[in-house]
Amino acid sequence: MLLLLLLFLLSGPPLTVSLNQEGLYLQSLKNSLEDPDSALSAWNERDGAPCNWPGVTCDPISHSVHSLDLSNTNLAGPFPSLLCRLPNLAFISFSNNSINSTLPPDVSTCRSLQHLDLSQNLLTGELPHTLADLPSLRYLDLTGNNFSGDIPDTFGRFQELEVLSLVYNLLDGTIPAFLGNISTLKMLNLSYNPFVPGGIPPELGNLTNLEVMWLTDCNLVGEIPDSMGRLKKLTDLDLALNALHGPIPRSLTELSSVVQIELYNNSFSGGFPPGMSNLTALRLLDVSMNELTGTIPDELCRLPLKSLNLYENRLEGSLPESIANSTGLYELRLFRNGLTGELPKNLGRNSPLKWLDISSNQFSGELPAALCQKGALEELLMIYNQLSGPIPASLGECQSLTRVRLGFNRFSGEVPAGFWGLPRVSLLELVGNSFSGQIAKTIVGAANLSSLLLSTNKFSGPIPDEIGWLGNLVEFSGYNNSFSGSLPGSIVNLEQLGILDLHNNELSGELPSGVKSWKKLNELNLANNKFTGKIPEEIGRLSVLNYLDLSRNQFSGKIPLGLQNLKLNQLNLSYNRLSGELPPLFSKETYMNSFVGNPGLCGDLEGLCNGKEEAKSNGYVWLLRTIFVVAGLVFVVGVVWFYLKYRNFKMAKREIDKSKWTLMSFHKLGFSEYEILDCLDEDSVIGSGSSGKVYKVVLSSGEVVAVKKLWVGLRKECESVDVEKGHVRDNVFDAEVETLGKIRHKNIVKLWCCCTTRDCKLLVYEYMPNGSLGDLLHSSKGGLLDWPTRYRIALDAAEGLSYLHHDCVPPIVHRDVKSNNILLDGDFGARVADFGVAKVVDSAGKGPKSMSVIAGSCGYIAPEYAYTLRVNEKSDIYSFGVVVLELVTGKLPVDPEFGEKDLVKWVCTTLDQKGVDHVLDPKVDSCYKVDMCKVLNIGLLCTSPLPINRPSMRRVVKMLQEVCPENQSKMPKKDGKLSPYYYEDTSDHGSVA
Template sequence: MLLLIPLLLCLIFPPSTILSLNQEGLYLYHFKLSVDDPDSSLSSWNDRDDDPCNWSHVKCDSVTRSVNSLDLSNTNIAGPLPVSFLCRLRNLSYLSLFNNSINSTLPLDISMCHSLFHLDLSQNLLTGTLPHTLAHLPNLRYLDLTGNNFSGDIPDSFSRFEKLEVLSLVSNLLDGIVPAFLGNISTLKMLNLSYNPFLPGRIPSELGNLTNLEVLWFTQCNLVGLIPNSLGKLKKLRDLDLALNNLFGSIPSSLTELTSVYQIELYNNSLSGELPSGMSNLTSLRLLDASMNQLSGTIPDELCRLPLESLNLYENRFEGELPESIANSPVLYELRLYGNKLKGKLPKNLGKNSPLRWIDVSNNQFSGELPASLCDKGELEELLMIYNFFSGKIPARLGACLSLTRLRLGYNRISGEVPAGIWGLPHVYLLELVGNSFSGSIARTIAGAANLSVLIVSNNSLTGAIPDEIGWLENLMEFSAGDNKLTGTLPESIVNLGQLGTLDLHNNELSGELTQRIRSLKKLNELNLANNTIKGRIPEEIGSLSVLNYLDLSQNKFSGKIPSGLQNLKLNQLNLSYNRLSGDLPPLFAKDMYINSFLGNPGLCGDLKGLCDGRDGAKDAGYVWLLRTIFIVAALVFAIGVVWFYFKYRNIKMAKRAIDKSKWTLMSFHKLSFSENEILDCLDEDNVIGSGSSGKVYKVLLNNGEAVAVKKLWGGAKKEIESGDIEKAQVRDGAFDAEVETLGKIRHKNIVKLWCCCTTRDCKLLVYEYMQNGSLGDLLHSSKGGLLDWPTRFNIAVDAAEGLSYLHHDCVPPIVHRDVKSNNILLDGDFGARVADFGVAKVVDAIGKGTKSMSIIAGSCGYIAPEYAYTVRVNEKSDIYSFGVVILELVTGKLPVDPEFGEKDLVKWVCTTLDQKGIDDVLDPKLESCFKEEICKVLNIGLLCTSPLPINRPSMRRVVKMLQEVGTENLSKSGKKDGKLSPYYYDDASDQGSVA
């Protein structure tokens, strides 16, 4: 065979190439021709340089000048792997093709690469079974096949590796059992088999023979039974991870002999009994996570004396007190004990010696005062203590803890005034003090809480007026302060809270009138002002709050008529009882289901029992009176219609004249069949179809009968600059520029088409193709969700994935959307999907290949990838996470963030529900059961996309391929075990401890 290779190369390459390239150069050049190289990563591999040692990604021995290393990681190459030519490089010892799109099976002749000691083919698209010939590589020390689609058993031949030190098969589709013969590879230092759908099986006791092992990673391998005592013989073990399995029984005492172990992770099993004695032997232990088991007893003092950095024992059955020694740890940064039965006081010096970052002791029986030293090191980010018996006052020193992002002290017995510093913590986005005995007022220092999204202070004894500074909190989404003693009027500034979804101030002593400017609260979903002394008329403008579904204004002093505009709302709850309302009941509310909504209004008349009982007598006035009334009303309607037509016509003419005075600049990106005048003539309120943070959206019907959507960014930079808000002007203009720059050059069937843009100094218009069915989010989560059967949802997922894949892989340079969500996926008349809203999109190369930090976090709540929220890094993996959330929305029919999840978001809710209840409690009940197998496969893809580690998320190109395979093939059951889907675990340490 070796004699035929030169002859074969002579036939493939022209003589000039052969003369200029050496033998190894020819092999590499043929490798280049055999793969797809869309990014031209191998452009330097050419016959103009006869020495391949000068080529990119290639390294050679300094003496012999023969190729010994080939690193093609992250080069985006695709296609089958032509190993026959690579294995002709006799001294090739290092080969890495990490994170590419290498597909098909791994050829058996990989065993011809005799010199290999490092082989990394992780994060590709390889399929089939693992080649048994890999064990024939005599020098192989490192083998990483993570993140592929290998299936079947681990070959028996793997027991014969002679020098293998690292074996990583994480996140494949291996469905045999964890074999005992792996215990024969005595040279192993790292064994990683996590996230594979193995058959149920025990941990082989033979693994105790791997005395050189340093890492044993078996997360979610469908392991059952007891943890074998033999693991205690692994004296060099540093990382033991057996999480997310079905292990039961007690933790063997032999594990206390692992004197080198750095971290032990046993969470989410069914382990019981007490923590073993002898924990003091684990002098190297820094992380212990045995959460979500059935462990009991007390937390041993010897454990707390270890130099722990992270201790997670939440959701067990521990009792007793927390040892004082825990406060002496100099490195402890994470302490999560929620969901136990612990009692007593927290150690007085907790936090004084430790750089605590996350504390969650919720749902226990702790009592006493909060330690004042919790934030002495200035690093505390989350303090969660809900549902305990804490008392006393909040230490004033906590008000100076500027690092805090979440503070939850609800449902305790804490009293006194809330320190002024607490109200104004600049980074806190969740402040929950509900269900205590706090007094005093909401301090004006709340103006400094620029990041506050959720403020829950209900069921206390707060007094005084709500400060005007509450209107400065632009990110506030929920303000709940019911069951207090607040007085005064509702501050006018509250209408500035454009993100506000919940306003609950029931059972206070508020007075004054309700402002008509309430129409500015476009995202208001719940308005509860019951049991106050608010007077005046109910503003007609409430009827324009399109997403409002809970309205309770009962037991106030409202007077006048019920606004007819309330009939426009889709209310789940309406209560206007016990006010001073009068007049006729709007026709839509004259139904028995609303009978309790209007009681206690003596002047209110309607056809409901108990409303204006004398109304029936008026019906006997006779037909003459009725005809007279009809005639008078008709005359009035005619007169009003003439007047309305006159003023409407005059306003249109004036608007046209005003527009004509402006100097518009038109920039088109496609051949247009309309002029800017057609667009400008139709920008009135009657044509508004949506409103967002960046402007209004209009539907414009063109003269040719077609429709377009027009986004109007009114005010532009001029308005903000005149008011002194230059930063806001820059953000607004930046969004417009990003949208134009991105969409103006994109041509793809699954990206919304930008026809043109029109600009003046103080107004900017973007003209898009019109999408008849609106956004996926609006349709999926409304009463029209039934229109979306599973085939339609699946096609939407494929369309959106292809659009994002185009942005990531086909645009040069690649584009990161940064705000992928269901509301930014638009649907045409046939429910074809387009990705839209590129106001915060970024070109990857322009920001340093995705490694540059952004000044603000772009994205929407529930869709933001964990690493993006904390590192503010921008890359394609952030989009992939957000798209995974969209897939989960399609499968479950649920919102990404919902009160029913408690502290969890959709991703964590899905993972928890799958583990505890099974697949049937996750799937949208509106979906047809005949598609269950296909839906499960798509759900698995969504869970892959939402992996907490970016490196484990597939590329969008791979996502498209997986979705297409689901649609065209009847794949084997890879994610289902006994009718229960195995979730890809979502372990975000920053947001566990969820107790609603």
């Protein structure tokens, strides 16, 4: 008896003793998965059945496991096939985890399974053909993985399947016709897969039970087959972002149950088919970004629509009056068409109109007074039309308005007092009209206003003191008006102000004191007014100011010396009454026209002073020149003598060591290791880092190479940050050679060879004349990088990383992707470099490998890597996303300006609070704003906090290719909705997000 008791105690906690067989299976599942958040920690109950465990649901009668829901628990590892041993398991969900490797064929042994959700994981390989053997399966969701290849032909044999969702994978076959055999199917979602170009199979018209068909961005071509008209139960049809053409078929008007039709961003032509009035259930119609012609039919406008998007087509004619009778319409976007005539008088009277965008058409007449009748109007966008008359007084009471763009029309009259003070408006644009009168004092109520754009109107009178109460104001542009009086003293309270442009007015008086509070001011243009007094010394403290134009005023006194501290792209103080000596840093030809028209101003620039001092100074010039010539000759002779001595010493030393070097080449070489060694001196150093120094070496053939010199032993510059088994390893050299020695890709830096000796190791690369992206982008030479160049760099780097992740076997994770590790050739082509901490991904299917120390650079490290040390491709994708944000914003990944935030958090916060204009790099021409916003969206996707939400690098390349500067395609939608950070250029048309 005592012996039995002892054995019982030694056996440890009696966990598995009291568990039934199903509990033992679930315990094995727990042990097979990585669980960093301890989501399964409660799976250790001593009950005989696991029915009380989190995520587990049992049948109330048999008490056997019926459902397993472990979604959003951050689990990692391969799919646990042992679940199929649970005989009554009908529901499995591992959605939004890191389930990896391939989906095993033996999943078909889960004979009772009805619901399988593995969406948003890291599964790869082909879709198992055995899935169709599950006799009771009704729901299959594999969205957001990396499945590739064809859809198996067995999928046409599903017996009970109602939902099939394969969105956001890498399926690259065709959309097969046999899917039309799944007669039970209610939802078919194949969106966002790189299928080969093909048409919509007519056989899909056999799915008479289908309610939802999403084939967005599936590389579809050709016309919509007439068989689609047989889908009488269809409620949602999304064929957007394809290359479909031809007319919209009349068969679509037979979809009597359809609620939502999205055909945007295709090449449909012609007009709307007759019979649109049959679609009595239609609430949303989006046929934007096509080539439709003709008029908007009256029968379309009589439908109970809530959202109508027809923008960017070639539609003509007027907007039917019947649109005003719609009682549910909240979104109407018609911008960039050729529509004419007046807007319906009752537009907005009967419907809760929320977003109205008719920009870039030829509408005329006055604004309907009833636009905000229901008090819901948020965006009123009407730029580039021929609208006229005053702003209706009723709009001055529209408290819901957030964005107003009435620019470039023919409006006139005074702006209603209430309109100035709308509390939620962030953008008020009245540019290019004939508005008159003054800015009302009621503007003090516009607490959310960030952009006040009043240029090129007939406004007059003083700028009210209340303007200084608008604490969120970032841009105040009022040039080409007749404003008079002095600038109100309160204007210096606008600490967020970035642009103040009031040139070509009648303003006078002195500039107010306290302008040093404009710490974010980037542009100050007060040219062609009547300002007097001195230029405030405080302007020299505005550290981010790069545009200063105070020309054609009556400023007097000296030019403040502090202006020399500014990094100005534009400086113009011409035609004032300035006097005294020109600050020495401005005595350059660059500023030749910046100071003309100031009779009392003296300096070395042509046209300043009258030359009184020239004769006196000529006597000293000859003497100074003689002294410098003699001193120069002595210096040159000394340098030559020292160089010859030093070279002889080095050559003698190297002759002793050359025999110790070993060369390993990876390409055919036109040089020897001795030629490299002869050129390694301090004069050739072009950079240094944690792993060693980099030299520029010009070979006798004229070819230029870069040489990285790493010291071995205990020197810190050669020690890798990777630690394994408690010992620091000098593995930078081995990692670079192992990785780059076998890689052949145009966007990966080429490793020519390596040279080794006992005390030193050399890596010889191709030379990149434009250095690193980080050094160039964040230096004074950043202006060399226009948007097309930045876009090309992003695409090149993405293709290089995609090669590492998807085309190398096994895949390679770089682990230190950053702008300083992206090098630029003479044409600004990008190469990914510095593989000193790169790692091969575990090829055994056991999930991300855990490292014992973080490798990477501050601001680029993915959040999950920082606290789990798990290495996979998603870590590189996050870092690449940060590089994309650098290219779009021009800002460093970590900057004191952000406070405790990094670049990712700063971008997200700024977008939410101030809008996209405050995120984009102001050094980039605004004509590229559309493409910059699209690439910004990709960067935000890559830096998603959850790894599973980040696209693969292969998908990143595809998305970048779709938004190239020559491609105006629209960004994809998630489940039929725009991505949260998608913006369109509102300077050229009326679309707004």
